[in-house]
Amino acid sequence: MLGIIGAMDVEVDAIKSRVKNKTVTRIAGVDFVCGFLQEVMVCVARCSPGKVNAAICAQAMIDNFDIDKIINIGVGCSLSEDVVVKNVVIATDVCEYDIDITALGEPLGFINGINVIKIKTDKELSERLCRTAINYGEKIHRGTVASGDTFIADSNLKNKLASEFDAICGEMEGGAIGHTCAANNIPFAVIRSISDGGDEKSAIDYPTFKKIAADISTAIIVEYIKSEQNQFALF
Numbered sequence: 001m002l003g004i005i006g007a008m009d010v011e012v013d014a015i016k017s018r019v020k021n022k023t024v025t026r027i028a029g030v031d032f033v034c035g036f037l038q039e040v041m042v043c044v045a046r047c048s049p050g051k052v053n054a055a056i057c058a059q060a061m062i063d064n065f066d067i068d069k070i071i072n073i074g075v076g077c078s079l080s081e082d083v084v085v086k087n088v089v090i091a092t093d094v095c096e097y098d099i100d101i102t103a104l105g106e107p108l109g110f111i112n113g114i115n116v117i118k119i120k121t122d123k124e125l126s127e128r129l130c131r132t133a134i135n136y137g138e139k140i141h142r143g144t145v146a147s148g149d150t151f152i153a154d155s156n157l158k159n160k161l162a163s164e165f166d167a168i169c170g171e172m173e174g175g176a177i178g179h180t181c182a183a184n185n186i187p188f189a190v191i192r193s194i195s196d197g198g199d200e201k202s203a204i205d206y207p208t209f210k211k212i213a214a215d216i217s218t219a220i221i222v223e224y225i226k227s228e229q230n231q232f233a234l235f
Helices: 009-018 051-064 123-135 155-165 174-184 202-233
Strands: 002-006 020-027 030-037 040-046 069-072 075-078 088-096 118-120 140-147 167-171 188-196
Touching: 002 009, 002 051, 002 202, 009 030, 009 040, 009 202, 020 051, 030 051, 040 051, 040 202, 051 069, 051 174, 069 123, 069 174, 075 202, 088 123, 088 167, 088 174, 088 202, 118 174, 123 140, 123 188, 123 202, 140 155, 140 174, 155 167, 167 188, 174 188, 188 202
Parallel strands: 002 040, 002 069, 069 188, 075 188, 088 140, 140 167
Antiparallel strands: 020 030, 030 040, 075 167, 088 118, 088 188
16 A cells, blocks of 8 residues: 655645545544545545654554555755755655764664664655656656754754755754664655745745645656556556
């Protein structure tokens, strides 16, 4: 079963509405909507913004449903001049920029337990999402997505994340979902449609473009699932 997680209703409602023969299970305050999208079994959930919410949702999904891969969808901010509003970022890896145990001698962002700074996304799943997005006509970028419990609206923070982590997109959930998936050996991918520039204009741009950006990531997921269905039909 394919797990799909977004942080906000605007990121997942359109997908939930397409699920057929659905059941809804509430766990840890999260509604998990399971059923069929096209011919593909899916489980769709809104985790709410933030790393802890995202990790709780991902772990509950893995523990309670027959999940074999997870795609985290939604919107994010640009951390690169090359990435602009309505572009799509498909992560090569994710990091948690606000983990800071540098006082104990570890580098910024070092994740104890799995002992890395960056967690690689699943190569095959990510490449298939890339092909889907390109075929759908979207401008895509590959690179690091940086996650933390801060809505990025500050040029200094934006520049720091780009410099420290070579990140091209910032948001609040992907790193935690990747962390949870890595701990459980679940393949995962992170796709973000850009809603703002991560600077002092973000508070204005984000409300304006978040629905447009969310619709782009939703459309890519629907097209990806159609391609999954077509692949299954070959066997």
